[in-house]
Amino acid sequence: MAGQPLYSSSFNKRIANVDRDRRPKNQALTGPTAKKGAMSVMGAAPERKVSIGEARNEGERPRLMEVMRTSESRNISLVTTSNNVPTWYRSVFNLDFGFRSLMLLAAMTVLGIVGLIVTELLQRSSLAWRKFGLHFFFGSEWDPVSGAFGALPFVYGTLVSSLIALVIAVPLAVAVAVFVTEMCPKPLRRPISYATELLAAIPSVIYGLWAIFILVPLMRVYVEPWLMKYFSWTGLFQGPAYGLGMLAAGTVMAIMIIPIISSITREVLVVVPQHQREAALALGATRWEMIRMAVLRNARAGIVGAVILGLGRALGETMAVTMVIGNRPEIAKSLLAPGYTMASVIANEFAEATDDLYLSALMEIGLALFIVTIIVNILAGLMVWTVTRGTPARANA
Numbered sequence: 093m094a095g096q097p098l099y100s101s102s103f104n105k106r107i108a109n110v111d112r113d114r115r116p117k118n119q120a121l122t123g124p125t126a127k128k129g130a131m132s133v134m135g136a137a138p139e140r141k142v143s144i145g146e147a148r149n150e151g152e153r154p155r156l157m158e159v160m161r162t163s164e165s166r167n168i169s170l171v172t173t174s175n176n177v178p179t180w181y182r183s184v185f186n187l188d189f190g191f192r193s194l195m196l197l198a199a200m201t202v203l204g205i206v207g208l209i210v211t212e213l214l215q216r217s218s219l220a221w222r223k224f225g226l227h228f229f230f231g232s233e234w235d236p237v238s239g240a241f242g243a244l245p246f247v248y249g250t251l252v253s254s255l256i257a258l259v260i261a262v263p264l265a266v267a268v269a270v271f272v273t274e275m276c277p278k279p280l281r282r283p284i285s286y287a288t289e290l291l292a293a294i295p296s297v298i299y300g301l302w303a304i305f306i307l308v309p310l311m312r313v314y315v316e317p318w319l320m321k322y323f324s325w326t327g328l329f330q331g332p333a334y335g336l337g338m339l340a341a342g343t344v345m346a347i348m349i350i351p352i353i354s355s356i357t358r359e360v361l362v363v364v365p366q367h368q369r370e371a372a373l374a375l376g377a378t379r380w381e382m383i384r385m386a387v388l389r390n391a392r393a394g395i396v397g398a399v400i401l402g403l404g405r406a407l408g409e410t411m412a413v414t415m416v417i418g419n420r421p422e423i424a425k426s427l428l429a430p431g432y433t434m435a436s437v438i439a440n441e442f443a444e445a446t447d448d449l450y451l452s453a454l455m456e457i458g459l460a461l462f463i464v465t466i467i468v469n470i471l472a473g474l475m476v477w478t479v480t481r482g483t484p485a486r487a488n489a
Contacts (some may be wrong), residue, residue, distance in 0.1 A: 162447055209462070217456035219449055228456060232422045236445075241453040243460070245421040247432035249338070252459075253413065254406040256342025256427065257349055262399055264346075265353035273361045274383055285358070292351035300415035303344045308335035308416060311343075316428055330426045334418065339427045341417035345409050349402040356401060356476060360394030397475030404468035408461065410435040434461045 219332040220228060224241065231242020272284055312335030364387050372386040388395070418430020419440060434457050445451040 114422075124189065139187040143455050160193050188306050207244055210459075213455055213459040213462060217433065217452050219452035219461050220456045221452075223449065224453075229460065230455070232423060235449045236441075236447065239447075239449055241449070243434070243453075245458060246432050246434045246437050247460075249417065250407060250433040251433070252427070253338050253341045253345060253417065253433060254403055256339060257345035257406045258399060258403060260343060260346035261350045261353060261402060265350045265398075265402070266357055266395065267360055268350070268354045269357035270383060270387075273358055274387065275379070285355075286457050288354050289351050291347065296348065296409065296412040297415075299344055299348060300412040303340060303416045307343060308340055310409065311340050313334045315339075320428075327425055328427050331428050333428060334430065336416055336430055337428050338417065338424075338431045341413045341431070341433075342427075344412045344416055345406045348409060348412065349405050352405055353402040354400035355396045357391075357395050360391045360476065393478050394476050397472045397478075399472075400475065401472035404465050404472060406464050407468065408435055410439050414439055434458075 113182070220241065224231070228241065229243050229247060231240070232244045233240045233242045234245065268284070268288055272281055276284060312333050316333035316335070316339070320333065323329045326382075368386040368390065369382055372382040377385065413433055414436040417433060417436060419432055419436060420430040421432045421437070422429075424431070438454055438458055438461075442454055443450075445454055
């Protein structure tokens with residue numbers, strides 16, 4: 093067995109072959125020469141040697157592969173590192189530590205921005221909070237000249253216009269999501285989804301201009317007179333038909349939140365297990381019964397989360413609502429009457445607030461709007477997570 097070349101691993105074998113090809117044909121690379129050539133080409137440290145011929149004859153090839161997988165094979169290195177560099181330097185100043193620190197800094201930056209916003213709102217609203225307390229949110233008088241501030245009309249206008257938006261948007265958004273995921277032909281699935289989500293990319297000021305020149309005249313001439321004629325007995329559609337008011341603001345917001353509710357509802361419907369649909373159809377259910385019992389029932393928590401998330405979007409809408417709601421701080425039963433929202437009053441009167449108490453009152457409204465929006469978004473995220481956690485989406489969706 094003395095004539096057989098000795099190798100420590102497949103890596104050393106390739107190195108030895110390269111070194112042998114470069115030598116003259118009459119000079120063989122065997123024995124100690126193989127050791128020197130294989131170990132000196134790349135600066136590898138000495139290792140345990142096993143003869144291939146010996147391993148073949150004695151049936152020790154598994155043992156040879158085991159030797160290659162031992163910690164000794166890590167002595168072969170393509171990069172020569174200096175032993176003079178301290179261990180603490182190599183452990184601290186490396187790319188792993190830098191990348192981890194950069195990601196941590198990015199995460200802490202986001203939390204820091206939120207904390208700074210809350211801190212600023214608390215500091216700037218402290219004057220109004222000390223003077224009015226909780227009565228600030230239950231008072232209906234808003235008179236900056238006399239220093240009387242009550243935010244109830246703005247809270248009322250925000251809630252009513254947002255609820256109108258949900259009543260209009262939720263059936264349309266859920267219907268679009270069901271059609272796209274369950275009934276739409278494949279060639280039309282992507283265009284319809286893209287067209288629906290495109291509504292979210294339109295700036296709110298464009299919605300406001302469209303509402304002023306298109307929606308408001310339609311509401312004043314056709315929609316509001318019809319509602320007053322047939323539903324005035326409810327008390328919700330009474331008074332002069334201005335076109336501007338709660339109903340117009342809610343309609344604009346409904347168009348703006350349809351993409352949010354529809355996209356999240358579609359994601360929730362997609363993760364409903366396919367075997368539930370097949371089981372319902374196998375039991376003789378129609379397409380509508382399958383969708384109602386096997387799909388919508390299992391996705392109801394996620395759909396509610398999508399609705400709440402759309403509500404959070406509607407609560408903070410500013411520009412489009414400001415342009416069509418009428419901007420009158422009063423509480424009216426009729427949906428055709430003008431109103432005011434918390435976001436609208438901040439946008440309209442912040443530049444005019446020269447008094448410290450006036451500015452503090454607007455800041456307190458902003459703080460209340462911020463807290464409500466954060467709570468609504470957290471609840472919506474949790475409800476969507478309860479449905480979609482750990483479930484992969486279908487590939488054909």
